[in-house]
Amino acid sequence: MTVDPIPHLKIAVVGGGPGGLATAIALSKIPNVEVTIYEQASLLREVGAGISIGQNTWNVLELLGVADTLKSGHETWTVLNMNGRSGEELLRREKPLAPSIRAPIRTQRTALQSALLAHVKPGVIQLSKKLTSIVDRGDEGVELNFKDGTNVMADLVVGADGIRSVVRDSAWPSYELKFTGTTIWRTLLPWDAVKDLDPRFEITGWWHTPTTHVYFSPVGEGLWEIACRAWHDPATHSASKVSWGVPVTNEHVESHFTVRPSFSTLLDTDFVREKTDKTKEYLPEIREALARVPTDGWREFAAFAGPELSKLTAWDSKVVLVGDSSHALSGAFGSGAGFAIEDGWVLAQALSYFRNDRRKALHLFDEIRLPYYARMYAHLEEQSTLRAAKLKTLGNPTYDERVANKIISDGGKDMSWIYGNDIGAVWKKKAESLPA
Template identity: 65%
Template sequence: MTIPHPAQRIKVAIAGGGPGGLATAIALDKVPNVEVVLYEKSAVLREVGAGISIGQNSWNVLELLGVADSVISGHPTLAVLNLNGRTGEELTRTERVVKGKHTSIRTERTHLQAALLKHVKPGVIRYGKKLQKTEDLGDAGVKIYFTDGSSDIADLLVGADGICSVVRDGAWPTYPLKFTGTTIWRALLPRKELKALDPRFDITGWWHLPTSHVWFSPVSQGLSEIAAREYQDPKIHSASKSTWGVPVTNEYVESHFTEYLPQIQAAIKAIPYGAWREFAAFAGPELSRLTAWNNKIVLVGDASHALSGAFGSGAGFAMEDGWVLAQALALFGNDLNKALPLFDEIRLPYYAKMYAHLDEQKQKRSDTLGKIKEPTEEDRVRSKVIGMGGKDMSWIYEHDIGKTWEKARGRLDV
């Protein structure tokens, strides 16, 4: 890493110990004169969820972070299916080709977390520190208050605390985060058990009805993930921000998927009692900046783009954010007033393109159904699947953040 300017000493506090927070800590450790402390609300760092995707974009940033070789297990996702959940009809099949050093995989979220943790220096993470509020101290930095009564002051606060970010709430107090109407239930089950019910369950795929789907995807040699998702009108049904990874009864989950194929219902019923976790999906509008308080606040990961995991690569985006932030600080000798605007310049257009893509998908689904006078259930399922694809998505799934950085760096007279 080339440092064209003498680096001033700064303290950076990171809120949140997910992939984005850990990657930011790893990347900042390579920047001279940066003191890093990561605050994690849990007493023990643990991932909430089941599986996670590591595509070429994620592998690219993991290589830059020096972490890729620590990710030791996962299952290739070279074929992806979309099927009708009532009839079993295969609607689309995507065959992926390995283009780089690594194969796209699904793995357990804990595996990615463990790989990242290996590269975070001892003493950087402070556990049991749930963020309560933040305060702008002007030239003195940002004051961070925790629910245990303690506090800290940093020159820069990185909000890596997820879609319901406390950091974002403090700096953007009117940000309208809302329940989307979608609830997701996640669990893990032995692959052998699922494959016995239907061999297609051993291929990554979505099984759809018009307002719901059930997703199956192997995440290791022995386990597969089930993610069951249903949409209900948010004007009628509400949810709490705290509904994230909370236990839910098997009977409750099963009651939402009684119209699916018998083997899908059997798979859902096979989940061990108490293993289901419920996640309420929230979303919010595009931000015009990812930095605030005169360049003392910066958002990374889901905090910066509240899209409820719409692209299935949130960990990759968050890690890219953290890596770019570190490069910008190094480039400008930790001058926040130069580094953070560059971070915005690089990452804002990327997230803007995601919001635009989702708007296009929604319009595409509407246009498809609008051409049918009385759409059947099969028509609505097909329009849903059509709206999910049809465009080259390599700008996300093959994104090389290193090349993006070099391109931006080349435009600067530094």
């Protein structure tokens, strides 16, 4: 019996974030695939601060052969949720120590990126290649146009270009992102600079007020991360919110996280209540930690989100989205890099299974990944309904009840379908169900 030769496939991956790098690593293992990453940056470097690597992400890093390369990080067997104004512990999650599995960690984003990069074959990445559009050229493939005036053709384009994807804009032109109202500020500083403040700061944890939080975590190599969030009604706060990784002043960040004025506790009059915005109030030691961030240390990120897509593939299977471009959830589960890496790995398995038949492979990719993302959107919707209903039953909730409500409605649900996802097992089950 003769077997048809495996067709040659020229694949352009747009974006060199976790999704693009992982896709290229996985695709490079398939026969007759020529892969190139086009990245807009002139130098591959992550903006942001830390990133969590849980069991799901470790699972796919193992499959890619990258897990052993990622060495540094702070183990997060315990994580805390605290009331940021009173210091009360609201929820402590202790994962049972399991020496047989890799420890969940918080690490520097650059550590994950370097680990992935070390497994990308030389010559695969082209830097300073900012995509401006893609054009469907029918049987000839897809044309990619870059800001520098050049263009290339590819049989398949993988949009790994993040939440503000140009690939998605071209192939799904009606897709719209909206500002969620949440602004995020992130930085890294030496642990030695803050360790005198509170021993609890050495444990990964969130310190909450009703509309803001401050997240502290060591990230390994003597560094400590601060990531803070503040929510404002997007109806009144949308205009200027387009920033992503933009330097901002310390004063600007600190203005969202103030100290509770001592006179307000003594004189809890209407006058004082009007003059102080209690939703911003934090313990003095938290405020002090923010004050110790070196000048120019902060980066601001405005969180955008977009609706669920009904397909992650387009143009007769010549375009596919992976990572943030495919599910604009703005880091809602704190595991988006893991999802992006899983996408890349699954795409490669599907192409390999169908011997580079992109139509069959992309159909299978949609079948595996769409329901997963649909479940995430449904979960977030359910959580927000639950939280609103709970607030309603509280009537006129106190400050502390509002803080507690933020946490309690998040907890108690089995989230192993995300944080324990074993993409290798998911793939195996699916492949076994396919006709021989």
